[in-house]
Amino acid sequence: MTDATLTTETLAVTYTGNREVEAVKGVDLEFAANQLTAIVGPSGCGKSTLLKSLNRLHEIQPNAEITGDVCLNGESVYDTAEPVPEIRRRIGYVPQKPTPLPLSIYENVAYGLRIHGDYDSKTELDAHVEEYLRKVNLWAEVEDRLDAPGAELSTGQIQRLCLARSLAVEPEVLLCDEVTSALDPISAETVEETLAALKEEYTIIMVTHSMDQARRLADEVVFLYLGEVVEQNDTRSFFENPQDDRTKRFVDGYGVTDSDESEPSTLEDPVSSDQ
Amino acid sequence: MNRYAKQRLFGWLARGATAIVVAVMITVVAVTLYRGGRVFLTDPTIVITPPGSRYMLEAEGGFLHAVVGSVFIVGPATVVSAILAVSTAIYLQSDYSSERFADAVNMFLNVLWGTPPIVYGVFVLTIIIAVGARTSLFFGIVAIAIFQYPIMTRYTDEALRSAPDTVKEATYGLGGTRFETATMTARAAMPGVVAGIVMGFARGIGDAATVLFTAGRSTTMPSGPFDGATTLPVMIFDQAMSFNAEVRAHAYAAAFVLIVVVLALILASKLLAGRYARFAPGGTHS
């Protein structure tokens, strides 16, 4: 159990460059510990940007500017002397596209451990690798070919490998960026099962475009639209009793507009540089 | 050393390495422009003056002969090579040949691209000797054309492959023949094709090793295609080690001209090609 809480304080992310785009506008959120919070919203509304800003991963984009703050267990993530890689160890990130590192299966999981020196001997490292591969239900499928390149696995297996890799460094918070949208339904199901099993141990924040997935997995849901938080509620209330009009329309599968016309329109794509 | 110190160290090493490269480039260009420019200031007409009888010994006259040589060797060579290169590239596309064939030919082209230019010079030289001819402008053209061919073919091939399939579909769909479709595709890929040709021209202009043995290294104005000739790079090579300071100065003037021409060509190539120019720039070295 990590018991880690994450909060944001007036967090805003702006992309400078040819056009100035405010991807995330002054967001105040509280992510409770040991549960899975889903962030939903139409495409391009800043969900990924918000997620990446939680562990400062957006900083690899040259034009992103941030104001406001993010706090892990009350300590600031931005205004801190702690080196950024340490922060990212504590707040881990799994990308949408299943991306194995160009290493063997074993080395993929061991990567984080090796870097942070979290082991004393090879046997200990072996044990850790096995532990995390088991946690994502991958061990049985790969135990006899740990030296094979990670990329030789199927897409679903690769995504579980990525989860194992992220978990191996024992983060306090796990950020999942649409981690099943590139998978076929069967693989997606396996990954979802893994996440469901993990959510009581870790604080998981998951971006998803699937309402069903949010309903299945999330304890709380946050609705992000045009870079602003429209509503946040526990899953049941969110879906059965949405407070805001826009949430209502979104949940019902209609498009969300700024005006009050209740016409079903296609989901808008207001921001084209959602990273 | 902890992780973060290593991080900083390598960051600085990377910056340092880049600084070295940039500094070298600035030095080379600056020295050439400065020394060459000095010569031009005292005598701006050397580019258009033919060499005197003791040109290589005393810098009497100018180096028009080398300019003429460069233009009349690389120009025709580029034309010939371009025609051949585009034709080969067209044949390598899927409607003319199999992928296996294209792969095999590309392998040979890569080998030819990697062949040291002096080998082309030696090759043409053996032909010259075998037919009992003399080194001349004509053979310079042959050698440079062979040298440019692999480069231009690879560029054109890439360009044609990147052309959208819809062009082919549309042309065939209107009842076009293979030839007509190929022409249309080439037109659609024109920026990339032209970029490849310009690249080939730039490499040809800067090359000395191929022409060294094939064009004659002459010190007089060529009066016809079967006369001996020389090009700017070859002349620079010959002049650089002269004992006469004025002759060496002329080498800088010629280098000045070369650099300006090559820079203009790169600019043209970039403007024309955009993303096509990103394919393996091979440099212009011998």
Next chain:
Amino acid sequence: MSGSTESAADDQGWRSRLGRRLLAERLSSYWFAGAGYFAIVLFALIVLTLLYQSLPLLEQYSVVQVLTASNWDPAQNEFGFLPAIVGTIYVTVLSMAMGTPIALLAAIYVAEYADGRAKTVVSSFIDVLAAIPSVIFGLVALIVVVPFVGDYLAPAVGSSATGLGIFTVSLVMAIVVTPFMISLSVESLEALPDELRESSLGVGATKWETIRSVLLRAAGPGIFSAILLGFGRVFGATIVPAMLIGGQTQIPDSLFATGQTLPTLIVNDFGELMSLPLTQSALIFVGLLLVIVVWLFNFTAMVVRRHLQRRWQY
């Protein structure tokens, strides 16, 4: 028009528009096919010609003899290639040793550290450097590098060299060959998807660790090709060595000594090619050697690269 297209064309022969188009199609097919095979024909022609013209030398001396003899004196019928071979190896190894780390580090800077404007500026500078003809590098080196090596560097290590020699050539060739190794490597690195970086940073790796363990592996095959191309360039370089190596015919005894490379043999003794009988064959044999070595390297490189691509796939 009724009837099949074939008969319509036949009826009026080449006069009909369709007939003309079909004729054009047929003729152009032959032309293109010819052009398609041209590359293979050219290669075969070059190899065969070089082989054939090397025979006179090889009939007199065995290959081993010629490659290991250390005296090069065509006038006396002595055809020892060893000094040139040694010189070529020295120069190639030394310049790659100097150039590769710089190329890699600079490529990492451009691809991973440089911001928008710096990246454009530096990339353009590198493109310019890659396009400058090598004869100009030789020219500038004569007044910049040679005195530096001769007056400062060599005495500093106790050598009494003149500034012309193996080291100078290696230094200048390293400069010549670095720019496009950088361009190719940058391309390989920039082709990598951001997710790779995100995955590594996402477990708390530093930027350098990401580059070292992940990016260099993923871009490895491309970078390997770039280095190999550089190697081929240095190996076959003619102009810069001819200007800066000093033309000694003995085996070089130190890094600052003068010497020969295989291509400079051809350049220096070209004059005698016409007058001395076996010399022509010998110099052509050098050309053959160059082609064979480069070709072998390219082939090995392809195999190694494929292996690397499998091992470091992502």
